[in-house]
Amino acid sequence: MHSKRQNQIIEETIKLIHTKGIQGLTIKNISQAIGLTEAAIYRHFKSKDDILSTMLDDFREKLDSKSQPILNSNLTALNKLKTMLNQLIEMFSSNPHIVSVIFSDEIFRNKKILSDKIINLIKQNDKYFKSIIEEGQETKEIRRDIITEELAVIIMGSFRMIVKNWQLDNQKYSLSERGNNFFDSLFKIISA
DSSP states (O other), rough: OOOOHHHHHHHHHHHHHHHHHHOOOOOOHHHHHHEEEHHHHHOOOHHHHHHHHHHHHHHHHHHHHHHHHHHHHOOOOHHHHHHHHHHHHHHHHHOOOOHHHHHOOHHHOOOOOHHHHHHHHHHHHHHHHHHHHHHHTTTTOOSSSHHHHHHHHHHHHHHHHHHHHHHHHTTOOOOHHHHHHHHHHHHHBBBB
16 A cells, blocks of 8 residues: 555656656656655655556556456356456546556666566466456357467457557547447457
8 A cells, every 4th residue: 555645656657657758757857746855756766667666566456456356257258358358448548647658668678677567467467368268268159269379469469559549649539439349340350
């Protein structure tokens, strides 16, 4: 659990990355945006990498806590898949700035700890999607002629592209509506 101030620092960090990119993310800029001294920021976090690391941990934990009930539900595999993707859409729609962080390769390129956290986040999602796909293949809801791993890549890669395009287009349209169109097409392709 973070303090109110730590949450404020994390939120401002996300906004700065969204508006100024990683180049604009400095402790000085964070402190100016919040109205604190740089020393005050350092009382809450050791470095900007520590802020980013905490932010990624928070996102992974939030995603996990929302995913587990879906994975353990009695929904059909296709409905689990749709619910999982809708959950991501809701998370991104309610906090569009996080997309700039989660989908930014430049932030994590030369930072092993941060890149490991992104890799773990991707692996976690991959595991969840593979689990749902395998369940759907066993119940004959989802095609069995395509390897589970490949279907997971198709789903996750396509979804990432939809979210990234939405971000690049300054969220001018409904991500939820675009997501529903994607689900309709996806289910036509993967349904048995």
